[in-house]
Each structure stands twice: as structure tokens, then as C-alpha cells.
Amino acid sequence: MEPFLGMIGEGFLWAMGLIGLNADLMSRYGLRFLEGVWVTLQLVGLSIVFGAVLALPLAIARVEGGKVLSRAAFTYSYFFRGTPLLAQTFLIYYGAGQFREQLTDIGLWWFFRDAFNCAVFTFTLNTAAYQSEILRGGIQTLPAGQMEAAQALGLSRVLAYRKIILPQAIAVGLRPLGNELVLMIKASAIASVITVYDLMGVTRLAFSRSYDMEVYLWAAVLYLVMVEIVRRVWNVLERRLNRHLLVSR
């Protein structure tokens, strides 16, 4: 297996040299770039999933909560949508360093000590704000009759949300959720500023050592491929999940 993989690598580098890329540079940094892609995917995947978990109660608080709860949820999303992600990342990463003793006391310092964790934490809070807005919008486009009919059938509010409201709200918000995923992939490059070696971090490292612009080109292609894959997958997903809404053309 090992020599076989080596041969594929050799062949790949040869082909890259053939189309005019710097094969020598690629053999030195190629694998690190792949590791960087993996870190980026982890950053985005974890943040999006945790963000979704957090977005659900926030959206419901906006719609169903009383004055206090809905205000609080609104303030949360206003703050995180109105300030730059870079500032939020600095606030949490450097801010946590300032509260080191308190965080050690409550046993959370191990988490905030790591730049990767801080990035995931910040991105989660950020995307939760955006996702909760999308979800709220989806819920509020539904006619009141949906909830009334559910209750007339004897469904509890929780059950009505789970079986009737949320599936429709997510269907409405599917496209914006896809856009949010794309935005998150792009925004994850910010993690490189706080020493995380994601794709962008690896690129900056390779550039600072080689001074070859080509590494930025590789990064650009890799990011575009990731974004394009998400877009394609989302188009299929949307057609599949919303097929009952499709108008025949």
C-alpha cells in the first residue's frame, strides 16, 4: 500500500509540474495543505453543528418568548451580527487569557487555552446568531393556521413545533442556511490570525518561508472547490427536500 501511495504522489507531482506549477514546493508543503483543509473542515463542521443546536432555542425565544426572553435573544443576535468576527475572535481568545485565574478555578482553562477551541467557540456563537435569524424568519413566514390546526388536532406545542412548524421553517430557510455554510467556510480563514493552522494558516506559513505567490493560488483553488461542493450539494438537497413545493416547468 505504502509504495503504491508514494507512486500516486510522484505521479501527481509530475502532473502538477507539467501544467507549470512548482512541483518542488508542492512536495514540501502539499501534505500540510491537506492537513490545513482538514482543520478548516473541522472548524466549520463543529461550529455549524453546535451553532444549529444553539440557534434553535434562540429562534424559539424570539417567536414564543415573552418580552424579556425575546429581547434577550434579539440583543444576542444583534451583537453577533453587528460586529466583525475578527473582533469577536480577539475578544474571546485574548479576553480569556485575561481571566485565566477565574477560568482555572471553574475548571475551564484547558478549553480556552487552545486557539482552535476558542475559534470553534467564537464561530459557534457567531453562526448561532445568523442561523437563529434564518430559523425565525422561516417560522414567521408560516401562517398562524398551521399552529392552530395542530392544536385543534390535540398536539402539544412542543410536538407541533417538532412535527409541523420546524420542518416547514427549515424548508423555507434551506437556501439561506446553505449560504451561511458557505460564509462560514470563508470566515473560518480568520482562525489563522490567532495561530490556528487551518488552510489559511498553512498558506501564510508556506508563503512566509517560500515567498512564492503560488501557494495563495493553491489556497484559492482549494477554498473555491470547497465552496463549490457545498453549493452543488445544497442544490441537490434543496431539490430533494422541497420537491413537494416544486412547480412543474
Place this chain on the structure above:
Amino acid sequence: MLDLLELLSFGPNGWGDEILQGALLTIELALVTLPVGIAIGLAVAVAKDSRSRALRAVGDLYTTVFRGLPELLTLFIVYYGGQMLLTRLAGYVVEGAHIEVNQFVAGVVALGLVLGAFSSEVLLAAIRAVPKGQKEAASALGLSGWNTFRLVTFPQLWRVALPGLSNNWMVLLKDTSLVSVIAISDLMRQTSIAVGVTKQPFFFYLVACLIYLVFSGLSSFVFTALENRASRGFKRVGGH
């Protein structure tokens, strides 16, 4: 708490004036980028709306690339790439010449390219929202091409485009923080300098966040006024 507020005072002991200068530079950067980005966006939108297949393909490629790349990457490519390209070009003229790209210009170009990609989508939708009959009616009334655009097409296009453009502006305002990475002394960078000296990251970054919030609050105030003005001749559902 009082000590912290003292850190924000103006003068040699406080960071108020430095941060304010940074905030002004942030606004300046965004305001200079806006016309650049809208101009690019308009050109790309017209290209995407044109009959020529090649022009449409170029427009689509442009949007795909600059909407898909992280803004930080675009910034680095423009800054370092521009520097290398210009140095090489200058090398042909003068042996061993070296050109430093001004960071502010690099920031404006990079953010303008990104804004162009996003606003082209908004403008394209707005261009298509104006029915062809409007143009035909204008030419039947004997209006010249420029007058048709100024008096008939643009006011209608503007109304449709404004909400989208206001969104683009908000994103631009936040994206300007990225230029601090290439050492422009904008709000973000000035804040980081203050943090470096005072060792109060939480407080200063929170202040920076609040300043950004004030900016976006003011912007949405202005845009609401603009939108009301743009749609004064248009009756909405619900009657207001």
C-alpha cells in the same frame, strides 16, 4: 471600573484619541471602497445581462471567484501579489526597482473586488426588475439615452437595489476589520495596540465591538431614510 474608563480618556494617558482615529480610518476606508465596489458591481451586472455569451461567462466567473474566496485571502493576494507584480513590471523599466504597495490602496482594491462581486448580484436583479416597456415609453416620449437612465430607469432600479446594497454595506463595514492584519491603523489595529500596552483585551475589544455596533446602527438609520425616500412613489401591501 473607573480605572478602565480612564484608559479611554483622550490625551497621553488614555487611548480614546487613538481609538477614535482608528474608527475614523475604518469609516474612511469603507466610504472610499463603496463607490469602487459599486462601480465594479455595476460593470459586472451589465456584463452578466449582456447578449454576448463571452461577457456573461466572464461576469459569472468573476462572481464565483470573489464570492467564494475568503476575504482575508483576497486581501493577501492583492497586497503581496500586487507588490510582486508591480515590482516585476517596474524591474523591466528600471533595473532593481522595488515598489511598496500602499496598504490603504490594497485594502480598498481587495474590499472593492469583494463588494463588486456581491453588489453585482443585487444590481443585476434590480436591472431585471425594471420592465422593458419603461424604456420604450421613455424613448417614445423622446428622452435621450442618458435622460432615460437618469429619470426613468435609475429611480426604479435604485428602489429595488437599496435593501440589498444596504446589506452589502453592513458586510463591508465589518470586513474592513480584516485590513488590520496588513497593518493599517484602523479601529481594530488601534485597539490591538492599546491591548498590547494596557493588557486589558476584554475591555478594549468590547469597546471596539460597541463602536462597530454604533456604526451599523447609524448606517441602518440612514438606509431606512433612503429606502423611504426611494419608495415614496410606491404603494406597498398594507398601505404604508
